[in-house]
Amino acid sequence: MSNAVLNGLAGAGGGIIAQIITYPLQTVNTRQQTERTAKTKSKTNQPSSSSNRGTGGNTLVQLVQLFQAEGLGGLYSGLKPSLLGTAASQGVYYYFYQLFKNKAEARAIARKNEGRGDGTVGMLSWLVVAAIAGSLNVLLTIPIWVLVTRMQTHTQAEKKIMEARMESARREMSTANLSESEIKAKLAELASQKPRPYGTFLAASEVYNEAGIRGFWKGIIPTLVMVCNPSIQFMIYETSVKQLQSKRPSIKTQPNDKKLSALEVFLLGALAKLSATVATYPLLVVKSRLQAKQEIGRDVMSRYTGTIDAIMKMIRFEGLHGFYKGMGTKIVQSVFAASVLFMVKEELVKFFLFIARKRHIRAIKSRDR
Template structure:
């Protein structure tokens, strides 16, 4: 068994760890992204207001609504991404004379891996987005009832079945086009990182802290540039409204309607929590994935799914 599987498994483990630790930021960011009416009494005016209202009306569990599908999605997403990235990377290394990939080869590997990940995992994130938003609606409905009975949030499998029953199986791929366009996010991140790294290396030798800071800066740049697409993707993954102004037929239509109804600022709702979550997730994923890789290889050798280096020689 090749290292692709070890990278996929360690990536899945890293994805679970980073997702679990940063999920409250995802909840806040997602709810702000899909919020269209800011004048309603229950609307969130910002990140801190969202945090306060979620804790007040839903408790701590409200910050983790949809966590089950998110954990599963993070594991599959990172597993698929690292598997295809390493597979394409290995193909480039076999075809070329140099051991390390060029910038273009790395960008192509990231694009292929990102595209495959989007296609395979989009249904998971459609369900997760709807579960994250639905928890708020259920709490509001319970507060309006005289009996005060709380309707339980559906499980991930129940949500899958409900979406297919009401909207058809193709609705699980709502927002796929924006998701595919967002493959440019890691490409931008990699390009910025390499350019900054090359500049700093001319001055001095890089250390661990330098890599962390450069990685954070490059991720900030990538997320800032692509955030409007992230917002439209989140809204397209929701059950589409009958209101013409709130129904997006395409990515361009979504961008146009957001600007027309909410202004340019509407394209960046919730960006603060998203930026913080993206940087933390990227750093936690990288650190935990690297730490888990060697253990994953040892486990695969132990169960006989992979040959040891000595045996391979």
């Protein structure tokens, strides 16, 4: 098994485990990001009362509220395509990352042999390697994440659509010759309607009906720009690993054994992801807004035609605060997920190498008999 394939499989396994553990936080965070809250009330383009209500309470409160309202199904809405997306994304990313990393390291050694450089890969090279791997990953897997975002925010969007319909019905009935009891009965009937079951196939059909095949690549521009997130993350991670290993004395019996412990990998992964998340979070919010269901019958602040339109409307109606909605939740979720991913991935790589060595030794012994 090649080094790139081994790292791809280990990355996919680590990503799946991290995703399962942190998925409820991801669901809450996506809903926080897609919540529209006006910065000021004005007579023109004033959002309805439901739009003006943010997602109240801290993350823990929102987790409890979501569980009470929708159960585990709400917390893990879209988990199946998300696990598929995680396995595909991490597998694709780590495969290409390791492939280009090997080439970068081989090139650095070749330059050293030619008398140029010290044989190590520089920061810029790490950024390029991570950027290329990230871009390929985005182009191949973004349709899965469009569906995941739709499924995570479906109930939230349906509730807002229902609120708009009730407001419209209330205005219509107030002008008709209906008694107070008749109005209350009709509004109660509308309020009793529950969002329809929403699976992967229905989400895919909805995306296709709205925008055709292009709809599956919604948010591609901010997502591609966000390639700098894992680029920053891996640059910090690889640089930190190299620095830590360089300060660690080699064991005499195993001069090349400078492997980090699971805890060290966990902490370095957390540091790298924290730095990358803070730097690129506004792009993540724009991406989620574009991929979420555009609320029907709402005011102009709720509908976006593209990346630039989303950015301009967020600045106009919500201010800079809108670009950082739910960042605390995202930091906790992404840092913990990245730390678990790095730790599990490294342990899986060690396990796969151990199994490979065992098989190699067994093959040599059986050949010598």
